[in-house]
């Protein structure tokens with residue numbers, strides 16, 4: 382069963398979701414969000430709503446280990462670089478693209494990965510490549526990468542809905558092709 386619901390860390394995302402009729406719970410509890418849920422309250426809410434998959438998008442806090450352990454192989458995140466490059470603590474939003482441009486890398490692109498206890502080291506599930514341009518600005522690169530993010534996350538969610546995400550014997554997650562069951566990416 383798919384629930385339209387949203388765990389919002391930012392006010393803009395929460396308001397947009399509410400206006401779209403999407404159930405919103407705010408996490409974590411903080412000074413700026415005193416009505417936010419604690420980890421245990423969030424876990425109870427997710428269980429009550431029978432949530433079985435969690436997808437992060439622009440979520441800028443560390444998901445607590447209790448939530449990671451309660452949802453094994455069931456929390457995904459999208460990161461705006463080709464992990465493991467340019468990931469980890471301090472790498473989010475434009476900071477990621479700034480590091481990529483400074484490195485003179487020839488390619489960048491989004492990564493969809495499983496979430497584990499630490500930032501950005503969970504198993505990679507899908508990536509898309511974006512070529513760097515000689516006159517790239519942070520904003521131009523961010524826009525091109527974001528465009529690919531919106532494509533690759535939709536592809537991953539579609540594969541999730543189709544039950545086409547499988548784990549290879551060596552522990553690598555792969556996606557079975559929608560058209561040819563003998564092909565994987």
Ligand SMILES: Nc1nc2c(c(=O)[nH]1)N[C@@H](CN(C=O)c1ccc(C(=O)N[C@@H](CCC(=O)O)C(=O)O)cc1)CN2
Pocket residue numbers: 437440441442443444445449458459460461469470471472473495496497498499500501502503
């Ligand atoms: N347990 C996990 N939690 C989260 C993960 C993860 O892989 N495991 N991914 C991040 C998303 N992310 C990159 O994709 C990311 C977000 C934020 C940071 C970061 O350094 N944050 C700052 C705080 C920023 C703020 O307060 O707004 C920090 O921790 O100092 C790194 C990577 C989502 N959660």
Ligand SMILES: NCC(=O)N[C@@H]1O[C@H](COP(=O)([O-])[O-])[C@@H](O)[C@H]1O
Pocket residue numbers: 438439440441459460461472473474475477527530
């Ligand atoms: N590490 C997490 C991270 O950097 N997330 C990134 O923040 C950007 C802004 O998205 P938004 O316009 O939806 O807020 C997106 O590129 C997203 O990948």
